[in-house]
Amino acid sequence: MDEETTNPQQPHNDPTPPQNDTRDVSEIFGKKEEEKEPKNQPPTSEKTPEDTTENTANDATEKQPAEPSQTKQEKTGNNNLLTLLLDIGLNLLIVFGLVFVIQSFIASPFKVYGPSMCDTLNNINDECQRGYGEYIIVNKLIYQDFFGWSLSQPSRGDIIVFHPPHSEEQFYIKRIIGLPGDTIKIIDGEVFLFNDAFPTGHKLDEPYLNEVNGHKTKPSTNQVTTFDVPEGQFFVMGDNRRQSTDSRSCFRDVYEVGCRGEGEYFLPEQNIEGKASVVLWPLGKIRTLKDVTYF
Secondary structure (H helix, E strand, C coil), X not given: CCCCCCCCCCCCCCCCCCCCCCCCHHHHHHHHHHHHCCCCCCCXXXXXXXXXXXXXXXXXXXXXXXXCHHHHHHHHHHHHHHHHHHHHHHXXXXXXXXXXXXXXXXXXXXXEECCCCCCCCCEECCEECCCEEEEEEEECHHHCCECCECCCCCCCCCEEEECCCCCCCCCEEEEEEECCCCEEEEECCEEEEECCCCCCCEECCCCCCCCCCCCCCCCCCCCCXXXXXXXXXXXXXXXXXXXXXXXXXXCCCCCCCCCCCHHHHCEEHHHEEEEEEEEEECHHHCEECCCCCCC
């Protein structure tokens, strides 16, 4: 029997030991990851730290609200304050406007100065005041001209406040004695009226004069005793005839130059501010000023 022999070049059934693989693990598994990526996705670029910081700042800006609620509240508060100030300003404007209209066209306060109207005015505690005294209300509405119509015309006996012809800054208070067209004469301490109703003259009864002045009316230092009142003008005198700067002296103090022309004896109607109607102060002297009847 032939003996079986072995061929040394015939391969054996045992596996051949693996050779060393020099590939990196990332290369092996990386291919699989690349295969999973979408085919159309553009390659990503590597970001620098500066880009990361900028993107973070942009994200923070985008996430910040457009207008914080606190700012809205501040604006609302400012609008409310502005509305309040405008409202106050408008109310003050209305108040000042009403005061201006009332004092200019309806009534205004006036503080009597000096002794020229004693005892009718400024006689406090039985003493004639030589400075400021009684506080009165001047009715301006009564003489206002509304397109040729008025409540009343200046009348004989009215106590009026006016500024004299020679000064628009000073204000006097006197009583109307002569009307336009009248002739006033001072005869033996009495005042006589001459006009169409009394062509021969009429002595005026003046109950408002006190004992010192009653029946003792004198002309001024110029000794003029007859006064022809022009149209649109008035002849006025104070109730304290001995201490009154009035038509007799051309509304100037006796120590001044005096009258500088015949027309200065009279008061133009446009110079009249209004009629004294009520005494408001002192409280113990509150009263209305009554009209006088001469006839």
